[in-house]
């Protein structure tokens with residue numbers, strides 16, 4: 001089994017007056033695991049349905065390898081598909097469910113039984129061939145759905161929230177299994193999820209969608225460390241935001257006035273945005289909670305009052321209210337011994353220069 005490249009070229013689709021996907025372009029490499037991540041209604045399922053062939057794009061084209069498949073029927077696209085609700089045939093046994101795509105394609109009986117056995121062994125379901133779906137757990141049903149999608153050795157596997165119906169523990173176990181399977185088979189996977197942790201764990205790259213547009217595509221580390229927009233910064237991981245106004249803008253210095261909360265001076269313009277900032281422009285600063293450092297002794301820095309301390313095993317998160325009313329989250333490693341700052345304490349914090357992302361507010 002080998003993965004194929006998938007090229008989405010300026011794809012667009014509206015439902016009547018509602019645009020669902022707008023001029024979307026992504027090139028997916030053979031064997032890549034790409035997740036489509038975005039809030040409800042951002043166009044993930046519509047995009048996947050166009051790749052599968054169940055929705056017709058209004059504009060653009062879809063290529064798999066060197067084939068333009070935009071007008072090709074779904075069953076001729078060499079694509080396997082797994083949905084959230086396993087969509088197994090309830091009256092067919094596990095083996096009959098997995099055999100179905102091969103029977104539809106007119107494969108000979110001996111070949112079918114061999115391929116079904118191989119597919120069931122891939123998902124570790126040997127011995128359950130004669131059961132009906134109702135006699136299986138949720139995780140087992142989803143494995144049958146995966147086996148059925150892989151049995152005809154497609155070059156591309158599409159998965160639409162495949163683990164959405166499972167509980168957290170089983171979901172995490174299945175994430176590892178699916179990733180292992182994908183890597184060992186070398187198959188290309190396009191995976192829809194609205195769970196950012198799932199996307200970060202499983203993906204080679206993540207495409208973040210917003211209102212039908214592609215906001216950013218990159219590796220999990222790219223999106224986490226270098227978000228292109230405030231939306232991506234907010235959507236991936238936890239982020240603090242501080243709104244302010246650009247006061248001074250030298251070649252090597254940027255001063256942001258946070259109103260009653262103070263002033264932040266950055267050594268240069270660490271700006272993700274394309275157009276340069278203007279003096280007087282409203283900006284949004286973004287800093288990860290784990291990049292901020294508490295500093296009890298330095299009250300020249302921005303300070304606030306601790307409203308709550310949340311203990312989460314390996315870390316503590318301090319919720320700190322600034323003079324302007326903003327609540328900032330500062331996460332520190334849990335330490336043993338020594339006194340922790342307490343609720344009600346006034347505390348300063350230090351923000352390393354390279355931890356700050358600056359976004360023009362018009363984009364936010």
Ligand SMILES: Nc1ncnc2c1ncn2[C@@H]1O[C@H](COP(=O)(O)OP(=O)(O)OP(=O)(O)O)[C@@H](O)[C@H]1O
Nearest residue numbers: 015018019020039040041042043044045046047194
């Ligand atoms: N059959 C349809 N008819 C009309 N509008 C639709 C249809 N399907 C989707 N839409 C609209 O298109 C937009 C994108 O929907 P889509 O289902 O692709 O989003 P999504 O990101 O998959 O959302 P979710 O995470 O909730 O499944 C939404 O505004 C939705 O209301």
